Amino acid sequence: MESLTNSLEQTESATWKKGVLDGLPIAIGYMPVALTFGLIAGATGLTVMESVLMSMIVFAGASQYMALSMIALGSGALEIILATFIVNFRHLLMSASIHERAEKSSKKVRAVYAFGLTDEVFAVASSQEAPVRSGYIIGAGAAAYSSWVSFTAIGFFAGSFLPGLLQESMAVALYALFIALLVPSIKKEGKVVIMLALLGGVFHTVFQLWMSTGWAIMLGTIAAVILFEGIDRVVLREVDEE
Amino acid sequence: MSMTMFWMIVGMGAVTYIPRLLPLIMLNTENWPKWSKRMLSRVPYAVLGALIFPGILTVHENLLFGLFAGLTAIVLASIGVPLIGVVGGAIAGLALVTYLF
Numbered sequence: 181m182e183s184l185t186n187s188l189e190q191t192e193s194a195t196w197k198k199g200v201l202d203g204l205p206i207a208i209g210y211m212p213v214a215l216t217f218g219l220i221a222g223a224t225g226l227t228v229m230e231s232v233l234m235s236m237i238v239f240a241g242a243s244q245y246m247a248l249s250m251i252a253l254g255s256g257a258l259e260i261i262l263a264t265f266i267v268n269f270r271h272l273l274m275s276a277s278i279h280e281r282a283e284k285s286s287k288k289v290r291a292v293y294a295f296g297l298t299d300e301v302f303a304v305a306s307s308q309e310a311p312v313r314s315g316y317i318i319g320a321g322a323a324a325y326s327s328w329v330s331f332t333a334i335g336f337f338a339g340s341f342l343p344g345l346l347q348e349s350m351a352v353a354l355y356a357l358f359i360a361l362l363v364p365s366i367k368k369e370g371k372v373v374i375m376l377a378l379l380g381g382v383f384h385t386v387f388q389l390w391m392s393t394g395w396a397i398m399l400g401t402i403a404a405v406i407l408f409e410g411i412d413r414v415v416l417r418e419v420d421e422e
Numbered sequence: 423m424s425m426t427m428f429w430m431i432v433g434m435g436a437v438t439y440i441p442r443l444l445p446l447i448m449l450n451t452e453n454w455p456k457w458s459k460r461m462l463s464r465v466p467y468a469v470l471g472a473l474i475f476p477g478i479l480t481v482h483e484n485l486l487f488g489l490f491a492g493l494t495a496i497v498l499a500s501i502g503v504p505l506i507g508v509v510g511g512a513i514a515g516l517a518l519v520t521y522l523f
Contacts, residue, residue, distance in 0.1 A: 205505040230423050230431070237435035247434060257430035265437035275445035277465040287447050294443040299473060306466035349517035352488065355478040356495040356512030362470045363499035373467045380468035381475025388476075397472045404468035405461045 192315050199319020205360070206300045206320065207327035209353035213241050214328050217248075218335025224248045228336045235332035239325060240298065242393060243267045267394035273401060274302040283311035290314070296321020299397075300354060307361045375411075379404035482520065491516040 214235065221231035226248075238244055243264040250260045275297060282290075282305075293314060297305075301324050305317045365373045383400035391399070451459060478492050479485040494515035498508045 202505060205509045208506070208509055226427075227423060230427055233423075233428075234431050234434070237431050238438050239435075240438045243434065243438065247430075257426055257433065260430055261433040261437055264434040265441075268438045268441050271438075271441040272445055273465060274469065275442050276449060276451075277462045279446050279449050280451055280459060280462045282446075290446040291443060294446050295439055297442045299469070303466065303470055303473070345517055345520060346513075348482070349491075349513045349520060351481040352478070352491040352495075352512050352516045353509050355474055355481065355488075355492060356509045357505065358470050358474045359492060359495040359512075360499040360503075360505045360508035362467070362474070363496060365467065367500075372464075376464055376467035377471030377474070380471030384472035385476045397469065400472045401465060401468040404471065405464050408464060408468075409457065409461055 195313040195315035196319040199313075199316035199321075200323045201319075202304050202316075203301070203320035203323025205353075205357045206298075206304060206324040208350075209300065209357050210241075210324060210327045211331050212347055212350040212353070214331035215335035215347075217241070217244055218332040218337075220245070220248050221332070222336045224252050226251075228333065231336050232329060232333050235329045238264070239295070239328060240264070240268055241328075267392060270394050270398035270401075271297065271302075273398055274299070278302060278305060278312070278317070281306060281308075281310040281312050282317065283313055285314040289318075293317040293321055296325055298324060300324060300357065303358060303361050307365065372408075376404055376408055379407055481516065484523075487516060487519050487523075490519050 217235070218231055221234070222228070226234075234244055234247070238247075246263055246267060247260050250263065275294060278297065296318065298321075301317065301321045304320050305312050308316060362373065362377055380401055383403040384396050385400075387396035387400050387403075390396075451462070474492075478488045481488040481491065491512045495508050495512040498511045503511065
């Protein structure tokens with residue numbers, strides 16, 4: 181019976197569905213962010229086509245917001261593209277990490293799920309037992325993407341159709357998602373996870389005093405992982421010497 | 423849509439996609455030393471920490487409200503509530519304290 185359930189779980193469509201289901205919290209989290217993006221895009225003077233096209237092709241919240249503020253400031257297209265590159269450079273690190281965790285698959289499949297690897301999709305996919313199935317990553321990405329694109333359009337026309345209190349409160353959605361992803365790992369692996377997360381948070385807080393969020397997240401993560409490796413080695417060496 | 427706007431959006435899309443794609447199709451980590459793989463496997467936890475802090479303190483003017491919503495999420499996640507319930511609970515928690523205070 182158990183082997184039957186296992187083999188059922190491993191079918192492609194089931195993997196895909198699980199990805200979509202786990203992507204739903206991301207979809208909810210993106211809702212207020214995309215609504216607001218659509219609303220501000222309209223206010224900045226973009227047409228509905230331009231706003232939705234940007235969400236369809238770029239699919240990166242922070243850089244899309246940044247593009248709007250740069251457009252409003254009268255920046256040129258090349259400047260905006262360069263700034264986008266700098267903000268999204270951190271994805272090199274996340275893609276390298278998911279590469280280590282994902283199942284073997286063709287380059288074509290990897291090229292498909294790479295498109296959907298936002299911070300949130302990366303975080304959800306990384307919380308899966310390795311090897312992470314390609315269908316799972318694609319499913320989670322598709323759920324996030326549909327929400328991002330459709331709520332950009334809805335936001336353009338009706339940004340504030342949700343009651344103000346609810347809209348404000350939804351700002352916490354993505355943070356709650358990150359916490360929900362972290363807690364099971366803490367339960368399983370204990371203080372390793374707590375220390376890494378704390379170091380990541382502290383370094384990010386410090387670095388963002390001098391640099392943009394994209395860089396601060398990437399350099400904060402690198403600093404946290406390196407410092408932890410150092411601590412780990414010193415502690416391990418002491419244990420070896422004892 | 424102006425041509426400049428169109429190409430700007432395409433350019434933004436390209437510079438977003440490339441860093442997401444390159445490591446996945448170019449890296450061959452099989453022969454990498456153990457320590458580097460170990461460090462890569464720790465990236466998600468550090469990223470999660472960086473994504474939570476300090477952002478969660480800014481969801482409301484009063485940073486205690488953000489902390490309260492975060493604690494709600496921690497409690498719900500600890501007792502094994504599914505992802506979507508944790509997210510819904512934290513939203514409800516924040517709405518409640520905002521409404522009450």
